[in-house]
Amino acid sequence: MSDSIPLELLPGSSKIFQDFLIENTCDCSNVISKISERIYNRSLLTKLINFSIGEENLSDLQKNNLILLQESNTFAVVTGQQAGFLGGSLYTLFKAVDTIRISNELSNKYPDFKFVPIFWIEDNDDDLKESSVSCIYDSGNVPKYVNLNFDENLCVSGKKVVNEDLELIQSLKDDFKKYQFGQQISEIIDEVFEIGKSWSECFQNLYQKILGQYGLLFISASELMKSGIFQNLVLSELINTGYSQIAVDKRNKELEADGYHIQAQVSDINLFYHIGDKRFRIDIENENFRINNELIDKNSLIKIANENPENFCPKVLLRPIFQDAVLPTVVYVAGPGEIAYHKQTDYLYNLFNVIKPCLVMRTSATIIDKKAARYLSKIELKPSYFLKSFSIIEKELADNLLGAEHNEVFSEFQEKFLNLYSDLEKYLLSIDNQLDKTVNGALVRINEQINQLDKKAHSAAKRTNEELLQKYQYLSNLIFPAGKLQERTISPLVFLAQSDELITQLLNNKAENKHHIFIEI
Known part of the structure; x- marks a missing residue:
């Protein structure tokens, strides 16, 4: 299907994103050169990835990529997303497949180096409202939102599948029966969602079944946090109180002077403190910190960070810093919102002495099924008309x-x-x-x-x-379901249930990622 539209013309496109599409000229070879000089805890990374996926579940390509990741001339193509119900929105699948495709492209372009795709599961987030909703189509092809119950104070990693969730999930399988591969998707749903399983584990298991065979590796932010690998970064943020805020404020002023809207807010301390499965802000109050309405002095909090670094996780602007400090990231595949807030982090990367990767816009697409393709042909309209x-x-x-x-x-x-x-x-x-x-x-x-x-x-x-x-x-x-872009609304399972060629089509997509494309399945 030849129809496409420039990304800057999509509904909700921001000025900062539009300018990124014009100005982005990151040189991967320069990033590779800088990362080559750094030392990463590759043995711990492979151990955590192995644990996340389960050694018995690893595909041959995943096993090979884990071996490669231990070598100093191997780099990562990374994307990340919150663990979402039924695989999140369609663009989550696009991001994941893009990391595989770009890894292959870079391996061909730079034969002296190896590149592996890694999906960072952001499960330290506490936005369970977003994580617990999905959208599919009912029997009449009307968008159908499905909401699970959730505890607003829980982190995503703390959410467990309960009997009520399972009953609702089982009822959704009827909506997949009308599709050619609906039975296979229903079987995957049965295997993935089990009572007592964590939400992030379900998410990872789902994408393992979809993309594991292509070599995609998964790493959980909560497991990284528990490992203590972020300790030095946490201590730096606590000891150098306010430095990260100064760095972001400086960059924000430059962006505002250029007429840009600020995407993410910075804090005095850009960390959360975890108590069990719940997380809390850390606020500065005079010379002390306030956490969950309790005051604690700076030295005591630093002592906790030394002894229990797993109690801390980064806020939104520090998240990419923590990620790229522990992963040898050459390319990060991002969406428009991520690109906007990444623009705020330039001085943060310098402050923490972390190498900033090249940002690449993810695939942006709408899937057109066979019935829709016939209708469009008959009425002689392009799919973009319906946006x-x-x-x-x-x-x-x-x-x-x-x-x-x-x-x-x-x-x-x-x-x-x-x-x-x-x-x-x-x-x-x-x-x-x-x-x-x-x-x-x-x-x-x-x-x-x-x-x-x-x-x-x-x-x-x-x-x-x-x-x-x-x-x-x-x-x-x-x-344009419910007046929104399909990629930001509908579960990828809807389209995987209709085509067993969708992943291959996405892997073969050679678009320069400056246009929103329409893919016929």
Whole structure:
């Protein structure tokens, strides 16, 4: 399908993202050279990845990539995402596949080095509201949001599958039956979601079944935190109180001076403190810190960080710093929002002496199924036409069905009527100029009635063309579900249930990632 649109024209595209698309010219060879001079705890990384996936579940390519990762001439192509219900939104799959594709491309481009794809599962996040919602299509192809119950204070890693979750998940399998590979997806769902299993483990297991065979490695932020690998970074943030805030504030001022909106907020201390499965802010109060309404002096908190570094995790702006301090990251595959807040971190990377990787925009795409492709061919429209509110599409369809004559009739009538009414208004005001409010009010009511007649004509046109309207509704639900981009709304399982070639199509995508593309399955 040849249709595509520039990313900067997508709904919600920010100025900072638009300029990134124009200006981004990162040199991977320069990053490779810098990382080659650094030492990483590769043995611990491979141990944690092995633990996350489970040695018995490793594919041959994953085993090979783990061996490669222990070598100093191997680098990582990384992406990350919060652990989401039913695999999160579609763009999560795009990001994961992009790391595999780019790793292969870089291995061919730089034969003296090796590159492995790594997915960073961000499960220290406490946004369980976002993590516990997914969207699929019901039997009528209407977007269907599915929400699980959650504890607002829990980290994602602390969420466990309970019986209520499992009952809801089992009920969703009926919605996959209509698809060619729906049975296979239902079987994966059965294998992945088990009572007592952590949310991040379910997420990792799901993508392991989808992408493990392609060599993608998974690492959990919560497991890294427990390992103590972040200790030096945590101590630096606590000892050098306020330094990271100064670095970000300096960069923010530069960005604002260039007319950019600030994506993420910086704090005095850009860490969270974990108590069990819950996390809390660390606020500065005079010379002390306040955590969960309790005061603690600086030396005591530093002592805790020395003895129990696993109690701390980074806030949003420090997350990429922590990630790239422990992973030999040459490329990070990012979405528009990530690109925006990464722009705020330039001086943070310098402050913590961490090498900043090249940022690459993830694949941005809409999936077009076979039925939609037939409809589009029949009505001779491109899929990009449907990237707008269905109410607008309905009106435009009715206008087309009524034809130009309809608008001409109404326009001519309104012009004649307003001329006549103007004469009437002059006559009435000549009798009593205090009738102006009455005259204007009557005109408003008459115009409302004329507009109602216009709407009724549009409704009648749609009723007489109900079958065509249903096609438009189907296309709108697929391409712009609930008025949002498909990639930010629908679970990837919906499309994996319809095609066993989707991953291959994404791996073969050679787009320069400056356009939103449409992929027919």
